[in-house]
Amino acid sequence: MTNVVETIKKQIDETVKNSILKAVQNGELPEFTVEELIIEIPKEKGHGDFSTNIAMQAAKTVRKAPRQVAEIIIKNMDISKTYIERVEMAGPGFINFFLTNTWLYDVLKVIQKEKENYGRLDIGRGQKVMVEFVSANPTGPLHMGNARGGALGDCIASVLEKAGYDVTREFYVNDAGNQIEKFGISLEARYIQLLQGEDAIEFPEDGYHGEDIIDHMKAYIEENGDKLLHVDCEERRKALVEYALPKNIERIKNGLESYGVKFDVWFSEQSLYDNGEVQETLDILKENGYTIEKEGAIWFEASALGAEKDEVIVRNNGIPTYFAADIAYHRNKFLKRKFDRVINLLGADHHGHAGRMKCAVKSLGINPDKLDIVIFQLVRLYRNGEIARMSKRTGRAISLTDLLEEVGRDAARFFFNTKASGNHLDFDLDLAVKKSNENPVYYVQYAHARSCNMLKLLESEGFKLPEVSSADLTLLKAPEEIELMKKLSEYPEEIRISAQTLEPSRLTRYVHDVASSFHSFYNACRVKGEGEDLMYARMILVDSTRIVIKNVLELLSITAPDKM
Numbered sequence: 163m164t165n166v167v168e169t170i171k172k173q174i175d176e177t178v179k180n181s182i183l184k185a186v187q188n189g190e191l192p193e194f195t196v197e198e199l200i201i202e203i204p205k206e207k208g209h210g211d212f213s214t215n216i217a218m219q220a221a222k223t224v225r226k227a228p229r230q231v232a233e234i235i236i237k238n239m240d241i242s243k244t245y246i247e248r249v250e251m252a253g254p255g256f257i258n259f260f261l262t263n264t265w266l267y268d269v270l271k272v273i274q275k276e277k278e279n280y281g282r283l284d285i286g287r288g289q290k291v292m293v294e295f296v297s298a299n300p301t302g303p304l305h306m307g308n309a310r311g312g313a314l315g316d317c318i319a320s321v322l323e324k325a326g327y328d329v330t331r332e333f334y335v336n337d338a339g340n341q342i343e344k345f346g347i348s349l350e351a352r353y354i355q356l357l358q359g360e361d362a363i364e365f366p367e368d369g370y371h372g373e374d375i376i377d378h379m380k381a382y383i384e385e386n387g388d389k390l391l392h393v394d395c396e397e398r399r400k401a402l403v404e405y406a407l408p409k410n411i412e413r414i415k416n417g418l419e420s421y422g423v424k425f426d427v428w429f430s431e432q433s434l435y436d437n438g439e440v441q442e443t444l445d446i447l448k449e450n451g452y453t454i455e456k457e458g459a460i461w462f463e464a465s466a467l468g469a470e471k472d473e474v475i476v477r478n479n480g481i482p483t484y485f486a487a488d489i490a491y492h493r494n495k496f497l498k499r500k501f502d503r504v505i506n507l508l509g510a511d512h513h514g515h516a517g518r519m520k521c522a523v524k525s526l527g528i529n530p531d532k533l534d535i536v537i538f539q540l541v542r543l544y545r546n547g548e549i550a551r552m553s554k555r556t557g558r559a560i561s562l563t564d565l566l567e568e569v570g571r572d573a574a575r576f577f578f579n580t581k582a583s584g585n586h587l588d589f590d591l592d593l594a595v596k597k598s599n600e601n602p603v604y605y606v607q608y609a610h611a612r613s614c615n616m617l618k619l620l621e622s623e624g625f626k627l628p629e630v631s632s633a634d635l636t637l638l639k640a641p642e643e644i645e646l647m648k649k650l651s652e653y654p655e656e657i658r659i660s661a662q663t664l665e666p667s668r669l670t671r672y673v674h675d676v677a678s679s680f681h682s683f684y685n686a687c688r689v690k691g692e693g694e695d696l697m698y699a700r701m702i703l704v705d706s707t708r709i710v711i712k713n714v715l716e717l718l719s720i721t722a723p724d725k726m
Contacts, residue, residue, distance in 0.1 A: 164272045165283065165654040166265055171201045173244045174212055174259055181238040182216075190234045194223045203652075210250065210258035211648075217255040228255030266647035267635035273650060273706040274630040281653045281713055285661065286327030292495055293319040295507035296418065297334040300410045301345040302372050304417050304562035306541040307509045310587060312562070313578035314538055315507045316423045317666035320717045325661035330501070333414075333425045334491065337407060338432040339484050344369060346399030349406055352379040353398075357388050373558055378406040417562050422571055422719035434490045439498075440482050443490035443526075444475065452525040462489070467521040489522045496528045505534045505664065507583075513537055536664055538583040545591045569594040572720045576603035579670045579718060602674050603720065606711065609677035611726040613708035616689060618724075620701060625690070627705055628698045637699045642683040646703065649679045650710050666718070673714040680707045 178199055185191040196216065204213045217232035224231060232251040239249060245265040250258045273280045295315025298308045316331065323329045336342075348369035354362050356379050365371075382405055390398045411428070418425070434440050444460070447453050452463050458478030462485070465472050475486040495504050508515060516537060520530040543550040543560060553564035565574055573594035580602065581587045599605045617627060638647065656672045659665075689700045712722040 164276070166269045166272060167651055167655050170212065170245055170261065170265060173246070174201050174214065175199045177239055177241060177244060177246065178214060178216060178235060178257070180240065181235050182220075184238040185234050188238070190238070191220075191224050191226075191231070194220060196220070204256075204258065209252055209256070211261045212259045213252075214257050214259075215255070217251075217257060221255070231255065232257050263636070263639070263644065266644065266651065267638070269647060269651040270635055270702055270706050271630050273709055274702065277709055278713060278716075280709060281657050281717075282324055282326070283654060283657055283661075284326035285658060286322060286325050288326065288328050289502045290330075290500065291322055291327045291503045291505065292330045292332055292499075292501045293322070293505045293507070294332045294334055294495075295319075296423070297336065298414060299336055299341055300407060300414060301341055301348075301370055302410070303374055304414060306543065306560065306562075306565070306589075307538075309421070309562045309565060309574065310538055310541050310578045311507050311509065312418060312421055312423045313575045314536070314583055314666065317575075317579055317669070317718055318505065318507070318536070318664050320719070321657060321660045321666050321669070324657050324717060327661075330427060331423075331425045332427040332429055333418075335411060335428055335430050335432075336484075337411075337430055338435055338487065342403060342407070343399075345407070346403045348375050349379060349402040350395065350399050352376050353382065353390065353402060356380060356383055357391060374410075375406075378402075378409065382406070417566075420566060420571065421562060422575060429491070431487050431491070434487050434494065435482075439494060440487055440490045443493050444482065444486060446493075447475070447489070447525060450525055450527075462486075462522065462525070464518055464521040467524050469517050469521045473518055485518070485522075488519065489526070492519065492523050492528075492533070493526050496523065496532065497526070503532050503534070505536060507536045507538060510537060510539050534664060536583050539586045541578075541587045541589055543589050543591055550591060572607070573601070573603050575718055575720055576606075576670055579667050582665055582667050602670070604726075606673050606677045606715070607721070607723055608726055609680045610708060610711045610715065610722045611724060612684065613680065613704050613711070614724040616684075616704050617701065617708070620690060620697075623690075625697065625701070627701050630702055633698045633702050634695050635699050635702065637696045638703060640683075640687055642679070642686040643700075643703060646676075646679040646683045646707065649676050650706055653710055653713070669714055669718060673711060673718075676707065676711055676714070680711075683707075 179196055182191065182196060186193050199214055199216055201212055201214050204210055217235060218228040220231055221228040229251060232255045235257060236249050236251060241249065245261045246259050247262045248260045250260070252258050276282070293315055296304075296308050296312050298304055319329045319331050347366055351363050351365045351369060352375050355365070356376070382402065390401055415428075444453070447462060452466065453475070454461050454463050454472070459474050460476035461472045462475045463472050473485050474483050475489070476482050492504070495501050506519070516535040519535065520533055523533050524530045551559060553560045554568065556564060569591060577589050577594055578587065593601055594603075597604055599608070621627070638644075652672065656668055660668045683703070687700060689704065690697050715722040
């Protein structure tokens with residue numbers, strides 16, 4: 163796929179390096195090595211289209227003032243056969259590049275040619291990547307942390323796919339260990355209470371107090387009556403878990419699918435015990451010299467690998483901990499299923515787990531740099547300017563399902579990706595349902611609908627979108643047209659940076675900027691009524707904007723409406 167911005171950066175890189183080489187040959191500069199030329203888009207429009215600080219970088223090495231170095235580099239430049247129109251020095255020694263508009267017209271040609279593939283890159287080169295996210299405790303409904311993790315993880319996976327990686331989305335089902343035992347005890351208590359009254363059994367203080375536990379047991383009693391009352395505890399709990407757990411997992415699946423999140427793999431924690439991988443992993447850790455015994459338990463000696471403290475992996479009752487299963491799970495990811503890279507999304511309360519996990523994969527002989535752990539911060543919901551904790555409909559704690567019913571999937575996914583993962587997120591429920599320009603998702607969707615409507619209206623009057631090769635794009639000269647074309651040119655770079663930083667929040671900001679530039683263009687430039695040639699060129703610009711907005715929204719799994 164063609165990335166015009168990347169082509170320009172290569173041209174600038176070659177032009178500057180050739181100029182330095184010429185200046186060295188002329189004796190104007192001593193010989194020095196340029197390891198990496200930093201080329202950026204200046205924040206100030208008056209500072210050109212691109213800029214480099216190479217003169218400031220080289221000043222100390224060549225023993226000249228940065229402005230003097232910049233003057234020498236500019237003097238020796240050959241900008242023929244490039245998009246560069248002129249070069250200027252600014253400030254302490256920045257070299258600013260001003261381009262001809264030809265590159266912007268070439269961007270429109272690329273968008274019209276590639277359409278839904280515009281923005282697609284191949285920096286991943288088919289590398290196998292797993293993104294593991296949500297992985298919610300299956301003993302209850304999905305909460306706001308799961309909702310944010312779901313939107314974030316799914317968008318990271320989509321960005322990586324767009325950047326050329328072979329991506330697998332995976333949900334790790336915690337269907338073993340303490341939480342399942344507690345789930346069974348909680349179900350049993352509610353089951354007995356519903357049949358024999360609340361005084362028949364005391365509900366465990368650390369049990370799951372959610373209404374969903376009661377709902378499960380009401381449904382079970384309706385189907386099966388009291389047949390489990392007279393069996394032993396272990397059998398009763400096992401039967402109740404086997405009844406309720408699949409229903410919870412199915413509910414989680416359905417909830418996530420209605421949220422636009424579909425997993426390729428649902429991986430069972432219990433399977434790691436059933437097929438012996440937990441024990442195999444414990445044996446390997448012991449063989450590699452990373453386990454110690456103390457206080458009757460087996461500990462993973464994480465401190466030997468740089469962690470702050472060691473961790474218990476087998477309790478003194480002989481039962482492996484959750485961490486032991488997690489180490490086995492990562493061994494399965496890297497060594498059994500051969501993923502080149504693994505990305506885990508974890509809530510803020512798992513911060514300490516990140517370092518431990520990297521030590522664990524290192525102890526298995528795996529490069530810890532292949533494991534990326536994205537920690538995302540908490541969500542606060544607001545309604546009427548106050549923190550909202552209860553669902554309007556159910557009066558219970560707000561779940562993902564409640565959120566989707568109140569604000570819809572599009573607003574939820576957009577809002578959850580408006581802030582970087584490391585920042586707290588304040589979610590304004592009132593703003594999310596507003597049909598006004600204050601609501602960012604409405605603002606962006608309206609720009610898409612407006613572009614579609616403009617083109618349909620013109621087509622109904624007999625003006626069909628032309629082939630880009632037949633349009634005179636050089637007529638697009640107005641400041642609003644230039645600004646919009648520049649914004650459209652940035653999309654492939656936004657994909658590249660988002661993939662490298664694992665921060666899809668860049669894309670919500672980017673598409674909002676595209677919408678803003680488009681609305682400015684719409685208000686300043688009449689598409690029809692200023693000559694047919696200009697009208698057809700502007701139709702290409704409108705359609706290119708439509709394509710880019712739709713591409714971003716589809717990547718975020720948000721609808722791009724044709725009318726609003």
